[in-house]
Amino acid sequence: MEDPSRLFRAAADHAADYRRSLPDRPVGAPLDDAALVDAFAGPLPSAPSPPEQVLADLLAAAEPGLVASAGPRYFGFVVGGALPAATAADIVAAGWDQLATNAVTSPAAVAAEAAAGAWLKQLLGIPAWASVGFVTGCQAANTVGLAAARHRVLADAGWDVERRGLLGAPRIRVIAGDERHATIDRSLRLLGLGTDVVEPVPADPNGAIDLAGLREVLRAGSPGPTIVCLQSGNVNTGACDQLREACELVHRHGGWVHVDGAFGLWAGASPATRHLVDGLDLADSWACDGHKWLNIPYDSAFAFCAHPDVHAAAMSYTAAYLVGSGGVPVGAELTAESSRRARGFAVWAGLRELGSDGVAALVDRCCALARRFAESLTSAGFEVANEVVLNQVLVSFGDDARTDQVVAAVQADGTCWAGGTTWRGRRFMRISVSNATTTEEDVDRSVAAIVRVAA
Template structure:
């Protein structure tokens, strides 16, 4: 007896799921999930039945249990974290991929999955204007993309230093110096730790006020160190300021010292898609590898990130798996040769669908619209008494201080905005201050959203200041 429902029930089940998911996405739900009653968790925390329930009933129960605790991440007012809005074409393609039940590891297992990733990889390199010979792995996100890219870097720099990593691993390997800005994103530190690098190998270089490298300090540190292998991590889009490192200077330093240059471009690398704004990331193409998210600015449904490596040989050698039952991909693409997963979902379908739906101009217009919206917001906030925009706005990120001797201004304004139900923002600690952070990155958000939000911020700040005085 099959444990699966018959085909008619299965079809009704998928149709019902699509109906509930669509209704849930476009219904008026709270942007802030913390406003959901804690009692809703009891809808999940129920006994596992001895005999299975009707799948249609289960799906309806799931919708009922989940709805109160879902964040409004697809809403235009969600500006709390750097989270994209899941483009409907990508969602639809993701549903299809799940229904098709494809394991995207091998060409022979799923030719369509391999072909979709190969085509999407070409689109990515073209739109980001990165070296066309680069290889692309479709990972879960920027963290695993960085892990993948840095695994290739580790293999390369140790080989240059005369160490056979593939045979000896880390045993007896030469010293590797990792240079990283003190204010780099925490995921980079995690990826390095996963790869076996400890704190003694991390050379934390002072950051400037915008969170980027103090290049003079980096140059001095690299000149002083006497190590056979080096890796430098740079940033394209600091998580708080949106700022970019000086890639041209970093690339020259790396070339002089034989170092591998990796760029964390989780969201900022997408500025390369804009002909008007791409100057911000000038020289980034000189790096050896890049990690970038798809589920941020490209609006791919979760989860999706890209490990891009200029040197495909090291990329494949660092990631590929060999076994008697696994066919070799050449000359065809095995997706598993480029990421640390064998079994995984087929991410290429949603990437292909979103990029085809947006087109080159659609991606460019979206990037420029978000940056313009952040510029308008920064201009308006600077006109309010007691409000300070901390960062030099160059991208889509704003860090804002609310000066009050009587209360925590940033937290109070955040609470007021979130209570309206139209926005979801969060505070963050940066450079010893609590700031209100705005990330304008949802595909639905544009300049039209700025003016009404500024009015609400101004009204909330005025009320808070009066009450606290």
């Protein structure tokens, strides 16, 4: 193998140049689908190609289709940026190419996950004894949490689901809010429970679960294995369920509480917003993203469980060749992946870069910028539909058709990027402020562009 130094430096230099360009480049990609497909297509060469030429061809083909989602004026899909230290850690992690299955395949990867996991629990307010699996996103994290829940509630009913499956098993009640995230339903499908099992609970005016409704649903159903899915950070409004009251209520009924906190769980990292997740330590499992508010490069998320033995029982497996398994559960034993890249290095580096004060400041700043968006767009004569409790803003520009037109025109304009959504039967522009590099100037520049386009 030839010395890769020049190739790797060229790749890193390009990545740095791209990152420097983010404040000034158009946010959306002026996409020519056919040209982009053609740039990547063509017959596979029969002969090997020089790596330098392959890299050059990749950069040329991809550049027209890149979206500046890591930049300061991207406000779609609750996407964070990528902190410098975390990005650098991901670069060296790719070079190290570690198999993060367990402490035999990569002692360093497992040690980094252990340290970063402890810091995460401290920041978020999750009990120190909880286990944590490093996964791809909250789809995976919700699936892990609900798999642990399925194991526990059926074990309490005398049923070994890992050995016997679901055929003939006691019926599980799954109770969740009307405005739960779609990944909850997909996790239920993947786990063999199906979406028909959900008993929905109405939401309050800002999108949090209605406690009186939850109490009524719990009381109305038949006793038996029960899982309740709560939410910290409604994907449209940012609203957070009242975790303390809800957890106490569910536990009185013998149920398991899973909290989908993809971005809203980070409210626990700031004294200014911690009240929004009061009582989160009472839950049984939690899902949270790193690539949203923590600004870790994609893909990064965490599945926490207050019952490590249950977590491992639901997710781990053994094999004669799998040296290193069977001790304290780590790595692949806490996720649905055996072949895992070492995500923990980037998380460790990002947390070290920010520190606890920096994480709190990041949360506070994004919340303040979301309020700045809401106040500015309200002053411009547009309707902000939600109470801005975190970093989410819903804006209407009149009727649904006009709102969709404005959203599309703003995306085409390129100054900023925000998506559209449907909430309570109406169309809105959804603005999510999650990037560590976003400034007041970025917000003001984006507001000016939105007002100009809407006019």
